[in-house]
Amino acid sequence: MSTAPPDAAEIERRVAAFLAAHDPAAVPPREFLRARYDAGLAWVHYPEGRGGLGAARAAQPAVDRAFARAGAPGNHPERNGIGLGMAAPTLLSHGTPEQLDRFLRPLWTGEEVWCQLFSEPGAGSDLAALGTRAVRDGDGWVVDGQKVWTSMAHEARWAILVARTDPAVPKHRGMTYFVCDMHAPGVDVRPLRQLTGEAEFNEVFLTGVRIPDTDRLGAVGDGWRVATATLMNERVAIGGQAAPREGGMLGVVTRLWRERPEVRTAAGHDALMRLWVEAEAARLTGERLRQRLAAGDPGPEGSAAKLAFARLNQELSGLELELLGEDGLRYDDWTMRRPTEVDFTRRSPGYRYLRAKGNSIEGGTSEILRTIVAERVLGLPGEIRTDKDVPWKDLPK
Amino acid sequence: MSDLLYGEIEDDLRAGVRSLLDDTCGWADVLAGTETDAPHAAAPWDGLVAMGVTALPVPEDAGGAGASWRETSVVMEELGRAVAPVPFLGAAVLGTAALLAAGAADVLADGPAVLAVPLSTAPGDPVPDVRADGGALTGVVTSVADAAVARTLLVPADGALYAVDGSAARITHVTSLDMTRRLADVALDGAPARRIGGADAVTAALTTGAALLAAEQLGLAERCLELTIAHLKTRYQFGRPIGSYQALKHRVADLWAAVSQARAVVRYAAGCVASGDADTAVAAALAQAHCSGIAVRAAEECVQMHGGIGFTWEHPAHLYLKRAKSDAIALGTAGRHRAALAELADLPPV
Ligand SMILES: Cc1cc2nc3c(=O)[nH]c(=O)nc-3n(C[C@H](O)[C@H](O)[C@H](O)COP(=O)(O)OP(=O)(O)OC[C@H]3O[C@@H](n4cnc5c(N)ncnc54)[C@H](O)[C@@H]3O)c2cc1C
Numbered sequence: 001m002s003t004a005p006p007d008a009a010e011i012e013r014r015v016a017a018f019l020a021a022h023d024p025a026a027v028p029p030r031e032f033l034r035a036r037y038d039a040g041l042a043w044v045h046y047p048e049g050r051g052g053l054g055a056a057r058a059a060q061p062a063v064d065r066a067f068a069r070a071g072a073p074g075n076h077p078e079r080n081g082i083g084l085g086m087a088a089p090t091l092l093s094h095g096t097p098e099q100l101d102r103f104l105r106p107l108w109t110g111e112e113v114w115c116q117l118f119s120e121p122g123a124g125s126d127l128a129a130l131g132t133r134a135v136r137d138g139d140g141w142v143v144d145g146q147k148v149w150t151s152m153a154h155e156a157r158w159a160i161l162v163a164r165t166d167p168a169v170p171k172h173r174g175m176t177y178f179v180c181d182m183h184a185p186g187v188d189v190r191p192l193r194q195l196t197g198e199a200e201f202n203e204v205f206l207t208g209v210r211i212p213d214t215d216r217l218g219a220v221g222d223g224w225r226v227a228t229a230t231l232m233n234e235r236v237a238i239g240g241q242a243a244p245r246e247g248g249m250l251g252v253v254t255r256l257w258r259e260r261p262e263v264r265t266a267a268g269h270d271a272l273m274r275l276w277v278e279a280e281a282a283r284l285t286g287e288r289l290r291q292r293l294a295a296g297d298p299g300p301e302g303s304a305a306k307l308a309f310a311r312l313n314q315e316l317s318g319l320e321l322e323l324l325g326e327d328g329l330r331y332d333d334w335t336m337r338r339p340t341e342v343d344f345t346r347r348s349p350g351y352r353y354l355r356a357k358g359n360s361i362e363g364g365t366s367e368i369l370r371t372i373v374a375e376r377v378l379g380l381p382g383e384i385r386t387d388k389d390v391p392w393k394d395l396p397k
Numbered sequence: 398m399s400d401l402l403y404g405e406i407e408d409d410l411r412a413g414v415r416s417l418l419d420d421t422c423g424w425a426d427v428l429a430g431t432e433t434d435a436p437h438a439a440a441p442w443d444g445l446v447a448m449g450v451t452a453l454p455v456p457e458d459a460g461g462a463g464a465s466w467r468e469t470s471v472v473m474e475e476l477g478r479a480v481a482p483v484p485f486l487g488a489a490v491l492g493t494a495a496l497l498a499a500g501a502a503d504v505l506a507d508g509p510a511v512l513a514v515p516l517s518t519a520p521g522d523p524v525p526d527v528r529a530d531g532g533a534l535t536g537v538v539t540s541v542a543d544a545a546v547a548r549t550l551l552v553p554a555d556g557a558l559y560a561v562d563g564s565a566a567r568i569t570h571v572t573s574l575d576m577t578r579r580l581a582d583v584a585l586d587g588a589p590a591r592r593i594g595g596a597d598a599v600t601a602a603l604t605t606g607a608a609l610l611a612a613e614q615l616g617l618a619e620r621c622l623e624l625t626i627a628h629l630k631t632r633y634q635f636g637r638p639i640g641s642y643q644a645l646k647h648r649v650a651d652l653w654a655a656v657s658q659a660r661a662v663v664r665y666a667a668g669c670v671a672s673g674d675a676d677t678a679v680a681a682a683l684a685q686a687h688c689s690g691i692a693v694r695a696a697e698e699c700v701q702m703h704g705g706i707g708f709t710w711e712h713p714a715h716l717y718l719k720r721a722k723s724d725a726i727a728l729g730t731a732g733r734h735r736a737a738l739a740e741l742a743d744l745p746p747v
Contacts, residue, residue: 001684013726047533204552233693246742251566254742254744255742258743258744264745265746265747266746266747269739269744269746269747270732270735272744273686273736273738273739273744274735276689276735276742276744277683277686277738278687279681279685280662280683281658281659281661281662281687282658284401284658284661284662284665285657285658285660285661285662287398287400287401287661288402288660288661289666290745291400291401291402292402295402297444301654301657304650304653304654307651307654308654308658356444367643367647369650370643370644370646370650371643371647371650373650373653373654374640374647374649374650375646376652377650377653377667378626378644378649378650379626379630380626380629380630380640380641380649381630381638381640382641383641383643384637384641389585
């Protein structure tokens with residue numbers, strides 16, 4: 001028997017009832033978040049029993065606002081972007097009921113942070129070239145290899161991992177997708193310092209790491225399909241957030257413009273207004289995309305959202321530095337640190353400018369995204385490929 | 398946030414207009430029309446009037462369809478796709494919007510009314526100096542779009558809006574960059590006139606026009622992109638379709654992303670104008686500031702990626718290029734609209 005998903009009024013009623021039974025000021029944060037998950041009020045578009053109510057995705061912002069108004073503890077998405085934005089939707093679409101039982105709640109509450117073990121020194125844009133091996137061993141797998149650029153690996157309890165299980169078939173067919181325990185013996189995380197001075201990302205060496213077969217996600221050899229689902233979610237997570245007018249990086253620059261008249265120049269004004277228009281256009285495009293999603297008709301516009309996001313962040317943060325003039329010559333701190341969160345608009349103008357350079361590389365470079373739009377959305381012919389039908393082990397490396 | 402999608406009625410309307418334009422307004426006809434003296438193509442225009450889509454936002458008791466500018470915006474998209482040489486912008490958008498703002502929709506009973514301002518006028522810009530002496534107007538308004546179709550000319554003069562019988566003006570056609578939207582100089586020499594509203598009706602009409610012109614730019618850009626993609630898939634050089642070269646592929650991917658954004662911006666502006674939203678001035682200026690450049694880029698890329706054939710008189714690319722560039726100047730350039738936005742968003746220059 002199926003019942004209709006609750007509407008906005010019913011959800012509002014449930015939030016009110018939950019808050020009446022769980023005083024945010026009295027219940028300890030962790031307990032509060034767990035109870036919110038169990039009440040289906042974590043991500044209401046997830047299924048019942050998985051932190052949701054099977055409701056419309058569009059119902060979520062109102063729920064988050066209601067909890068924020070009540071002073072409820074948050075789950076700090078800036079500390080677990082990969083978990084919330086990529087691992088969770090991939091688990092939901094490809095995980096077994098046991099995996100969902102085990103992983104989803106602590107992921108949502110923030111008790112367990114996730115990272116993404118995809119890229120390797122020899123496999124970036126060409127992710128399917130990856131060479132980390134997973135070899136069957138009884139009821140599990142043994143993994144050996146090296147991953148790189150792994151954001152937040154130093155904070156992570158779990159990782160989503162793609163490894164090669166069959167080197168004798170063409171590269172897209174020989175991969176399998178796993179959940180990897182970052183506390184398992186043989187996992188070695190070493191910081192990689194970034195151009196900002198700090199180390200958000202790491203290199204991760206995997207030496208004889210045992211993964212039980214129950215932590216496999218999807219079928220053996222089906223890793224590319226599962227990974228593609230993750231990457232689609234990643235691009236939406238990076239570029240597709242709902243925001244008010246003058247949110248994000250634009251808000252940083254417009255505040256500067258209004259509060260410090262001495263930074264204003266004619267050229268700066270021209271640049272600022274061009275970017276204002278572009279940012280507002282990108283924002284409305286995101287809004288339209290969400291309206292289509294809510295109407296059950298996801299448009300292909302999502303694939304372009306991250307392209308616009310990266311460009312805007314880079315241009316705006318560059319403009320901010322120029323407007324600042326002499327102040328733009330200074331940096332806040334080059335000390336090597338391992339941050340616990342990712343937030344592109346934090347710290348200082350110099351940091352924002354430098355960090356934005358990663359936006360057109362992480363989660364698929366802008367060049368690769370253009371190729372994806374051209375081929376998958378516009379139907380243009382594919383690149384000339386020399387690697388498609390060659391067994392992975394015979395590829396030039 | 399207003400609805401940024403299209404409703405079923407709008408989908409049906411689009412299909413109806415597209416089929417009319419397919420039948421009456423093919424490129425060969427449009428091209429041939431640019432070399433005649435006829436100020437517009439009669440068949441598509443008469444068809445649009447007969448369909449009732451030239452009076453969508455006009456209330457039913459004034460002989461209109463009682464719909465809104467949202468639906469009109471969809472018609473403009475289709476007219477842009479076809480580079481249709483019809484006086485829709487001057488009459489069904491600017492003239493009608495001015496009359497609705499002035500509360501004088503009854504004037505439409507006489508036939509099309511056209512707003513007599515230079516096509517390059519942005520909302521809030523000064524208008525040409527026309528004197529109103531008693532009930533008579535004297536002065537010249539240059540570069541008026543679609544003046545030939547006007548039964549009534551709506552002329553801003555001395556800070557107010559006047560209605561003048563079209564036959565009382567001397568209309569001189571000029572050679573325009575975009576011969577699918579003819580311009581004319583309008584001379585008034587003591588022409589009998591009736592005051593119908595204030596200067597705010599002119600600003601309102603230009604704001605509505607800015608929002609709706611963006612829809613035409615969207616339709617035009619989308620059609621150019623489609624033409625270009627079709628060509629990239631079928632034209633072979635060096636043994637491969639030219640669409641397999643990244644130098645071209647990446648540019649059309651960016652263009653597609655820009656056109657998707659234009660659609661969101663255009664829908665937002667149409668929704669604001671239709672509902673009289675408090676954000677209308679921002680939405681209309683945003684639409685022009687954003688869509689003008691995209692339409693021009695789409696048309697320019699269409700010429701470039703077609704190579705020599707794109708540079709010929711026979712290929713339709715130039716019709717789009719000329720319309721796109723004229724549209725970018727019409728109702729204020731993108732720079733003019735950015736300046737307006739700066740004021741509206743409280744981001745003052747220096
Ligand atoms: C801040 C940051 C965080 C990251 N976090 C993670 C993470 O948590 N987990 C993870 O797995 N990875 C992560 N990455 C890695 C990221 O996904 C890769 O860097 C990215 O996919 C590019 O791969 P690459 O670095 O090997 O560059 P390459 O693939 O070697 O690319 C080099 C240049 O060549 C271009 N190029 C490559 N192929 C083509 C082609 N076919 N056509 C045109 N141009 C091409 C690229 O666009 C780029 O400009 C992170 C990266 C950054 C910068």
